[in-house]
Amino acid sequence: MTWLENLSAMELNQALVLSYFIRDLDSPTRLVLRASLTPKDADSTASIDSVTTIWPMAREFEKEISDLFGVVFNGNQIAGRYVLPEDWIGYPLRKSYVFPTSFYGVSHFKPVGHSIPDEYGSDFSPPVETGMGAAFGVEP
Numbered sequence: 769m770t771w772l773e774n775l776s777a778m779e780l781n782q783a784l785v786l787s788y789f790i791r792d793l794d795s796p797t798r799l800v801l802r803a804s805l806t807p808k809d810a811d812s813t814a815s816i817d818s819v820t821t822i823w824p825m826a827r828e829f830e831k832e833i834s835d836l837f838g839v840v841f842n843g844n845q846i847a848g849r850y851v852l853p854e855d856w857i858g859y860p861l862r863k864s865y866v867f868p869t870s871f872y873g874v875s876h877f878k879p880v881g882h883s884i885p886d887e888y889g890s891d892f893s894p895p896v897e898t899g900m901g902a903a904f905g906v907e908p
Contacts, residue, residue: 769792769793769794770790770791770793770823771790771791771792771793772788772789772790772819772823772825772826772829773789773790773791773798774787774788774789774829775787775788775789775819775826775830775833776789776829776833777833777836777837777839777861779837779861779863780804782806783806784805784806784807784814784838784839784862785802785803785804785805786802786803786804786833787800788800788801788802788803788819805839807838810862810864811864812838813838813839813840814838814839814840815839815840815841815842816840816841816842817841817842817843818830818841818842818843820841820843820844821843826844827844831844831846832850832851834846835849835850835851835852835859836851836852836859836860836861837859837861837862838858838859838862856871
């Protein structure tokens with residue numbers, strides 16, 4: 769009997785790579801299967817058959833990957849967005865994605881170390897990035 773431990777995605781050289789982590793429950797055997805999909809362009813979707821008929825728990829993994837990477841899983845009845853709001857445009861975990869400067873009137877600014885837009889004013893100070901070391905008393 770096999771079990772799908774995880775399904776993950778990443779973008780590599782303009783291809784979307786899906787990794788299926790499969791475990792044999794009757795032995796210590798583990799297997800990683802990879803599928804590479806190439807969308808037509810940076811904003812289009814790519815498709816592959818769903819594995820939910822083999823491993824029903826894949827449904828949630830596939831919904832998240834569909835939402836964040838734009839992969840269409842044929843056979844998985846995914847209705848609308850899963851992680852993001854319904855009116856979100858694009859696939860934010862793709863390298864080509866351009867993050868919006870605002871969403872519903874909430875402005876975003878670049879991480880610490882980058883310039884801060886003038887719209888925040890001169891008295892704005894971004895949060896200090898300390899990293900995990902600060903939690904343990906280690907200075908950055």
